[in-house]
Every structure is written in structure tokens, then in C-alpha cells.
Amino acid sequence: MLTDRQLFILQIIIDDFIRSAQPVGSNNLAKKEDVSYSPATIRNEMADLEEMGFLEKTHTSSGRIPSEKGYRYYVDHLLAPGSLARSEQTAIHSIFRDRQNGLEKAVQNVATILSELTSYTSIVLGPKFNDHKVKKLQIIPIDRETAVAIIVTDTGHVENRLFSLPERIAAADIEKMVNILNDRLAGVPLSELHGKLYKETAKLMKRHLQNYEAVLQMFAEAAVGPSTGKLFIGGKTNILNQPEFRDVEKVRLVMNMMEKESDIYELVRPTKAGIRVKIGTENAEQAMEDCSLITASYSVGDEPVGTIAILGPKRMEYSRVITLVDFLSHDMTNVLTRLYNTSS
Amino acid sequence: MLTDRQLFILQIIIDDFIRSAQPVGSNNLAKKEDVSYSPATIRNEMADLEEMGFLEKTHTSSGRIPSEKGYRYYVDHLLAPGSLARSEQTAIHSIFRDRQNGLEKAVQNVATILSELTSYTSIVLGPKFNDHKVKKLQIIPIDRETAVAIIVTDTGHVENRLFSLPERIAAADIEKMVNILNDRLAGVPLSELHGKLYKETAKLMKRHLQNYEAVLQMFAEAAVGPSTGKLFIGGKTNILNQPEFRDVEKVRLVMNMMEKESDIYELVRPTKAGIRVKIGTENAEQAMEDCSLITASYSVGDEPVGTIAILGPKRMEYSRVITLVDFLSHDMTNVLTRLYNTSS
DNA sequence: TTTAGCACTCTTTCGATACGAGTGCTAAAT
DNA sequence: ATTTAGCACTCGTATCGAAAGAGTGCTAAA
Known part of the structure; x- marks a missing residue:
């Protein structure tokens, strides 16, 4: 002891x-x-x-x-529990002030502000849209061969994807199809969309339409959205200011990792736990052996949907960063829960 | 002499x-x-x-x-005019093989392949959508206060943006409005959309709808898309392999610039000229003084719409890179012109 | 006009030396 | 029993000089 x-x-x-x-x-x-x-x-x-x-x-x-x-x-x-300056609190609160820019921009801003406030590298995993529910489906034919499938969620998020149209399908049929899709699938969470697509609509389509199968299949393919949120990284070059990274070899290791999205996903997979601190080799990633990573997930209701994180040298200002990340993740949870948790 | x-x-x-x-x-x-x-x-x-x-x-x-x-x-x-290996040509042609992924993914791939083929950093300015024409406009109400505006172009590109709904507007009115918008604005190039929005539709709306003005104004705001294409950068860390960048200070200069989109835009603004080579201080950008930049724009028909570029040390393999960039930009011009130049 | 030869310059490397910051240990002081 | 002063020792860094090596510029011969 x-x-x-x-x-x-x-x-x-x-x-x-x-x-x-x-x-x-x-x-x-x-x-x-x-x-x-x-x-x-x-x-x-x-x-x-x-x-x-x-x-x-x-x-x-x-x-x-x-x-x-x-x-x-x-x-x-x-660790001495730190506190945030008034100005920092204001900066954070203001990110979500206006919804006008959409969630994506707001999350982008979180990454920027985090890296500016800490002068480390920030990683923000945007919220996944699994729980968001289908508001509207659309199929817009572009030319004879292609159409674009559009999915609008109840949160205002829009997914879209090109797909091939089978030959000789009438515009009227597409319209009928869209009506059936909307009728049957409105309110379905994105995560279940792909599964329910056939189950809910096939029978009905069969009754009213020929040749529906090919379209449905293409549409189904298009409907497999990313099951995970988008990644934003702020202050990628901040690591270059750290004296322990005067050596280009070390920089390369870390930078290469930051370019590889799949590696980053591993680091910031959302969890229920609060603040997590991984120091040096506690990170699985080889390239992180001289770095520390502080992560906190934010939630909608009880469901963790995304993560914010700070990546810096092992010699990191743990106290300050932990306070900041903690505060921000709670703020995001509050805002998002208020916005999107209309279900429960 | x-x-x-x-x-x-x-x-x-x-x-x-x-x-x-x-x-x-x-x-x-x-x-x-x-x-x-x-x-x-x-x-x-x-x-x-x-x-x-x-x-x-x-x-x-x-x-x-x-x-x-x-x-x-x-x-x-x-410069000895180089030639491309068979395998390189195939790699390049295959990028645009399937349209299924959409233009964005294809352009993303161009950046990746360019940096892998050269082991320098690649910059690709995606095509701007100015000339693309409105195929379909949609307004999807999300809740009482917000709606999302969706613009689909004749090229299958989808723009979307949240905007605020004025209070107390009937769903039926929105539908009427969408009909008018589509009726009047289908086929209008994106670049003129904002200008024509009022001119073409205001009178008609006035006749059929109350309270249209607020919505129209919000929609107009949402319709200001980016007038310029999206930037993709590949192989950001490749510069770290260059012996003249063993010094972290130099690396920082260049990396910081690469993080700043506005600077990059300046470097790769599309022009009609063929291959452009800027060596060291020939670049306006201070941070580029130890770098060279080779750019070539690609076109749809005669109109340059985007640019590909390679950023490397002054001691760059000019011959190889020029050949590659030349070949690729022509390939892109061909493909894009075939796809999108239905107008002229 | 070309080239061999040579003195000279500058970088790099190596060892030697000195200096400074810091440690570990012992013995004295508290 | 702790704490501390004192001291020898270690190691990194900086400085210096010497030697080696790569390269130049110039002169004079081919």
C-alpha cells in the first residue's frame, strides 16, 4: 500500500x-x-x-x-476533478443551438470544438440511425435503367442510393409500389427495414404488380444503410505539436491509423460504460502504444448511439480532458434524447 | 542557350x-x-x-x-513521355465500371487509386453539380416545425436539407406547393434554381396558397447547394515517407494545409488548361514551398467540372505522375461526358 | 576543348573531454 | 526510526579537434 x-x-x-x-x-x-x-x-x-x-x-x-x-x-x-470555464460551457451548448444545419453538421462541430479546446485529436462517432424510423420512402426514376431510392427518417435524416431498374417497368407501377412501401413500412426502424421489406410487402405487391420482385430486390439492396454512424476526426495534426512526436516514425504510425476508418471504429465502439481511459498499450492497437484515448459514449434514452473521444499522448492532461468529455457527452445525451426519444 | x-x-x-x-x-x-x-x-x-x-x-x-x-x-x-503499365490502365478503367456506387464513391476511389499508384498525396475535386438539372423536388414534413427539402438531379444526385416550417400550414398545402415547384422547375439547372425559384413559382403560388411565402423562403435557403464539388484527399500520410520531410516542422506546414479545405480549393480550382505543374514557390500557398503540385481538370463536354491533382515533394517523379494524371483526367472526361452530357 | 592533377572546402564521424543533472548509498543529524 | 547532508558514480549532452570522404574550382598539360 x-x-x-x-x-x-x-x-x-x-x-x-x-x-x-x-x-x-x-x-x-x-x-x-x-x-x-x-x-x-x-x-x-x-x-x-x-x-x-x-x-x-x-x-x-x-x-x-x-x-x-x-x-x-x-x-x-x-485525479483532481476539474471544472469547465464558463466560456467552454457556452461553446459546447451553442453547438446544438440551432437544428437547422442538421445533425451531421452539429456532430462535425463537436469534433472541431473538442480538438480546439484540448489541442489534442478528437474523434466523434456520429449517432447510428438504427432506431430512427422510416418516415417516407421514395423511388425516383432517373432514366430508363436507373432510379434512386430515398429513405427519410422521422429525425429528418435522408439516405439515398442509386439502383438499377429492371427493363420495361411502367412509371405507374413504380408509383403503386412506392405507395405500398410507404403504407406498410412507415414507422419501421431502419434496423428492421431490410428484414420487413419482403415480409410486409411481397404479398401485396404480388397481387397488384408484375415484375415487382426485381425492383424490390434492388431496393432492398439500396436499403442496407450503414448500421453505424459516421466518423469525424478533428485536429488530426495536433499530435505534431507534442514533443514526444518529434520523430516522424512515431507520427507515421499514428497518422496511418487515423486514416484507417476501420481501426478507429474499433477504438470508439459505443458502450454503456461512462468515461473510459485507455493508456498506451492498454489499447489493442499497436500504433497507440505512445498514446492515450479517452472515450465516452452518448445515448438516446438508455441506448448508447455514438461516442466522443480524445486521442493524445500518454502524457495527456487527463483531468481536463475527462471533465470536458464527460460534460460534453452528457450534454449530447440530453439534447439527443430530447430530440429523438419520442418513442419511449 | x-x-x-x-x-x-x-x-x-x-x-x-x-x-x-x-x-x-x-x-x-x-x-x-x-x-x-x-x-x-x-x-x-x-x-x-x-x-x-x-x-x-x-x-x-x-x-x-x-x-x-x-x-x-x-x-x-x-520530360520523357512515359507510358502506363497495362495493370495501371485496367485499374483506372475499372473505377467507373459500375455506376452502382454512385459518382461520389467513384471519385473517392480515384483519390485512393491515385495515391496508391504514385505513393504521393492525391487530391480530387469532385464534379460540381451546377449543370445538373432538377429532376424532382420534394418536401417531406418531419414534425410540426420542421421539414426536409430534397432535390434529386437528372444525374441521380440527391441534395437534402432541413428547414423550419411556419406554424399552421396544412399538409395539403405543402403538397400543392410541391406540385407547383416540380411543374415549374423540373429541368432547371441547379445553378439557376435559386434564381428561378421566385420568378417561376411566386405568382402561381399566390393564386392558390396562403402563407406560401415563408415556406418558399425557407425552401430557397435550403436550395443553395454547394456550388463546388466535394474534396477527396488520398494518401495524406504519404508525405511522411519522403526523406526531405524527416523534419516534423515541414510536415506540420503541409499537413495543416491539407486539413484546411479552403486552401485546397484554391489549389485545384478547375480550369480549361491541360496539365498544370506548379513547382515549389510557384504555388501561392506558403506551405507548399517544398512541394510540387500537378493538376489536371476533367470536363463534361467542354465545361471543366472538377480536378485531380497530385501533391508531392519538389523532387517528384514528374514524368510518371504527369502521364498518370493526364491519362486519368481524359478517362474521367470521357466517362462523365458520355454519362451526363445529354444536353448538348 | 578536354582532362588530369591538386589544393581547398565543407560535412560527417569519431573519440576525448568537460559539464551538468541526477541517482544511490552511507553516515550523520534529528 | 526518519530524515537529510555529503559524496562518488552514471549517463546524456555539448564542445573540440582530428581524420576521412566527397566534392569543387582552378591550373596546366594533353
């Missing part, structure tokens, strides 16, 4: 290192105002903390830097 | 430097099989070429590297 003094010293060392990015030595520590121990005492404690695995040295006679275990302990037990 | 021998030497030096990224010395040059001059002769010529401004030294006794003027001359007069 750690003594109070060890906790205190551990905390100061990590705080200092987060600010300076330089290994912390006993002399400098002792000079601080709020430290009343001699360098030698601090050295002893440091040695103990190192033996317990909370600190590391970069070489035999260097100052100490936090180990991953150190950061972990710091995050779990030593 | 340059002698043949000077041309020859200039060409070999630049070719060599493009491959090796190392200053080229007279001894190494003379060792090459196809060079039959002595080092001393080469040194003399080099001195002349330097005096004329085609070559530079990094320090008093270093080998030579091309100056911007040297690259310029190389691009304008010395």
Missing part, C-alpha cells in the same frame, strides 16, 4: 511531467513551494515508487517519468 | 536526384554507363548550369541539386 507521502509525490511527479514532458528529478521537486521534503527523502520515495512499478527512468541516472501503471493509478485515484 | 551536352547533363542530374534525394557529384555522374565525359568536364558544365540558375549547391563543396528553375526547365523541355 502507498503512504500518503508517496501518493503526494507520485501526483506531483505526474503533474509536472504532464506539463513539462521532461523527466522529473528530486532536486527540482524539492524546490517546489508545496514540497517540504529534502531531495534525499524524495529520492528514497522515488526509488520505492519505481520498485512498485509506478515510475520509470529513461536511463540509470535520469529523473523519473510515470510508467503506464503510474498513469493508471493517477487516473483512477489521484 | 543551352548546349545539347548541358541539356543532357541537366537531365541526368535531375533524374538522379529524383531517385536518390542526394546531391549529385561529378564523379558519380561520370561513372554512369551512358555518360562519356570526364568528371572535370562535367564539373565545368555544372558550374555553367549553376551560373544560369538551373542548379544549386547545398554548401560550397557539395554536389548539385536542381533549383526550381531547373525543375521548371526539366518539366517543360526534358
